[in-house]
Every structure is written in structure tokens, then in C-alpha cells.
Amino acid sequence: MLNLIIGILLLATLAPKLEVTNNWVRPSSKDMNTAVYAVIKNNSDKADTLYSVSSNLAKVTEIHETYEKDGSMGMRKVDFIVIPAKKSFELKPGSHHIMLIKLNQDIQKGKKYELTYKFKRAGEIKVSAVANDKASGHGTH
Amino acid sequence: MKILKIFFHLQISIPLLLLISLSGCKSDFELNENLQGFSFTLSDQDGKTVKFTSDQKGKLIVVGFIFTHCPDICPLTVNNMQLVQKELKKEGIEGVEFLAITFDPERDSVKLLKKFSALREIDEKNFRFLTGPRKEIDSLMSVMRIVAVTGDTTMIDGSASYFYTHTDRISIIDQRGFLRTEYPGSKANIEEIVNDIKKLR
Numbered sequence: 001m002l003n004l005i006i007g008i009l010l011l012a013t014l015a016p017k018l019e020v021t022n023n024w025v026r027p028s029s030k031d032m033n034t035a036v037y038a039v040i041k042n043n044s045d046k047a048d049t050l051y052s053v054s055s056n057l058a059k060v061t062e063i064h065e066t067y068e069k070d071g072s073m074g075m076r077k078v079d080f081i082v083i084p085a086k087k088s089f090e091l092k093p094g095s096h097h098i099m100l101i102k103l104n105q106d107i108q109k110g111k112k113y114e115l116t117y118k119f120k121r122a123g124e125i126k127v128s129a130v131a132n133d134k135a136s137g138h139g140t141h
Numbered sequence: 142m143k144i145l146k147i148f149f150h151l152q153i154s155i156p157l158l159l160l161i162s163l164s165g166c167k168s169d170f171e172l173n174e175n176l177q178g179f180s181f182t183l184s185d186q187d188g189k190t191v192k193f194t195s196d197q198k199g200k201l202i203v204v205g206f207i208f209t210h211c212p213d214i215c216p217l218t219v220n221n222m223q224l225v226q227k228e229l230k231k232e233g234i235e236g237v238e239f240l241a242i243t244f245d246p247e248r249d250s251v252k253l254l255k256k257f258s259a260l261r262e263i264d265e266k267n268f269r270f271l272t273g274p275r276k277e278i279d280s281l282m283s284v285m286r287i288v289a290v291t292g293d294t295t296m297i298d299g300s301a302s303y304f305y306t307h308t309d310r311i312s313i314i315d316q317r318g319f320l321r322t323e324y325p326g327s328k329a330n331i332e333e334i335v336n337d338i339k340k341l342r
């Protein structure tokens with residue numbers, strides 16, 4: 001019994017408090033723009049905040065959201081995204097995304113690209129996003 | 142610097158409305174705007190002149206509006222058009238032309254459109270990306286009721302960076318040049334478009 005409890009406790013501490021998974025980026029070319037998508041899983045019992053994403057892939061990296069107004073689609077910068085305790089937040093096409101403005105390089109299908117997500121509690125999380133031109137945000141994992 | 146461009150010309154809509162009421166309606170499609178007389182001179186991704194809609198007479202046209210600097214919405218719209226194209230090919234349905242027209246001709250050169258097409262592995266047999274002079278694009282947009290407004294421009298590395306807030310639409314124009322049906326471009330249902338194409342053939 002004690003072993004079981006220890007086991008469960010161990011598992012709980014081993015599971016990362018915050019995960020950034022299903023990372024993918026839409027292929028694009030140098031000097032153009034593109035968007036990065038992911039699923040952010042907050043396994044902890046406290047809310048966390050994504051406040052910045054950095055990368056060497058583009059001149060500017062921003063957190064964005066796509067919105068609809070009077071039948072038109074637009075896009076705007078958001079300052080942060082709150083991920084509630086024990087909840088997931090999906091960065092997906094037609095919704096929130098990480099915006100890469102003026103790419104320093106081509107983003108080629110099948111290749112991997114590094115980014116760093118910055119959270120208030122969990123700190124910096126490095127991810128590698130696969131270039132993929134699918135319409136849906138559901139990952140390849 | 143803020144550039145604001147609103148494309149909406151009422152004087153074109155009134156004769157259009159007259160034409161709608163004069164034309165007979167076939168099948169269950171509500172729209173029936175006559176675009177027959179139009180011949181907008183544009184260039185495709187190979188630099189070839191394409192006249193819209195006169196060059197496509199006798200074919201069904203699936204038309205979408207995009208700008209290639211768009212990161213999140215327009216790639217979905219192009220992807221949806223591509224999925225429809227693939228499905229038609231699979232089912233052996235011919236006589237359909239796919240046109241993705243830019244509302245950002247200042248940046249969307251023939252060369253850039255070609256690159257965009259190659260990147261998305263577009264089957265260019267019946268799929269063209271079109272650009273043209275600003276004036277031509279503006280009149281075409283007002284005829285098609287497409288609105289695109291630029292947001293703030295920021296200078297990045299010496300070049301202007303800006304995005305459009307724009308109508309997100311895929312439309313179908315029939316063989317006679319009548320605009321028949323429209324879909325939300327990035328969220329379009331592929332099956333629905335394919336079924337409508339079958340009805341309109």
C-alpha cells in the first residue's frame with residue numbers, strides 16, 4: 001500500500017507541471033510570415049500565464065489571435081494567455097497562434113524549428129515545431 | 142503611418158441588383174448575380190494574362206481571395222480550395238477552374254505567387270493565383286463584394302509590414318458567368334462545395 005502511494009506521488013512529481021505539445025508550424029518562405037501552433041497543458045493546480053515566445057526564426061515573434069468582425073477576418077497581438085489549472089489551451093488555425101513576422105529563413109515541410117515559450121510560473125520551455133501544412137491543429141503525436 | 146483602404150462602390154451594385162432580378166433562377170441556389178460582362182485583366186503565377194470572367198466562360202469557377210503575407214486565414218482558404226480540387230480530380234469531375242485572387246497586388250507579384258503555389262504543392266493544371274494593377278483588383282473586389290482593410294504599418298528591417306482585415310470567402314461562378322454561391326473560405330465544408338459543384342455542372 002505504502003509502495004503504491006509512493007509510486008503515485010513519484011508519478012505526480014515526474015509529470016511536468018506544464019507541457020507544450022503537438023508543436024507545428026506552417027511552411028513559408030524567407031521574408032514572409034507564418035504561424036506556429038501547439039497545445040499547452042497545465043498539469044499543475046495553479047493557473048499559469050504565457051507572456052512571451054522567442055525565436056531566431058523571424059525578426060518578430062508575437063502572441064496573436066485571429067478574430068471575426070462584421071464578416072471580416074483579422075488578427076491582433078495579445079499580451080498574454082492564461083492557462084487555468086488542470087486545463088489545456090490550444091493554439092490553432094483561425095484562433096490563437098504564435099506569429100512569426102518576416103522570417104529569417106524558409107520554413108520547409110518536414111523540418112523542425114526551435115522556439116522558446118515563456119511562462120510566469122513554469123519559466124522557459126523550449127520546443128521544436130515540425131513544419132506541416134495541415135489545416136487542422138491536431139498533432140502528429 | 143496608417144493606410145486605410147475601403148473598397149466599396151455602390152454604383153456597381155445597383156446595376157448588379159437589376160440584373161439579378163432580371164435573370165431566371167435555376168435550382169436551389171439563392172445567389173444569381175451576373176458577372177458575365179466582366180473582363181478584368183490579371184496575371185497568373187506564370188505571368189500569363191488571364192481575363193476574369195470572360196476567359197473562364199463555359200467552366201465553373203471556384204474563386205477565393207487571399208494575400209500571401211497572411212499567416213493564419215488565407216492558407217486555410219487555399220488549402221480548402223486545394224482539397225476541393227483533389228476531390229474533384231478523384232471523382233473525375235472536369236470543367237472547373239480554381240482562381241485565388243490577391244487583394245494585395247503591391248506585394249503579391251507574379252514571382253511571389255509562383256513561390257506560394259510551389260510551397261503548397263498546388264496542382265497548377267486548373268489552379269491559378271492572380272494579381273493585377275491595383276485599380277483592376279479594386280473594381281473586381283467591389284463587384285465581388287470583397288472588403289480588405291489594412292491595419293497599422295510597422296517598419297521591420299527597412300520594409301513595411303502590414304496585415305489585412307478581410308472578407309474570408311470562396312465563391313462559385315457558373316458556366317454562364319453568374320455568381321451562384323459563397324462559403325466562409327477558411328471554414329468552408331469541402332463536402333458541401335463538392336456537392337454544390339456537382340449540382341451546378
Ligand SMILES: [Cu+2]
Pocket residue numbers: 035064065075076097098099212213
Ligand atoms: Cu498573427
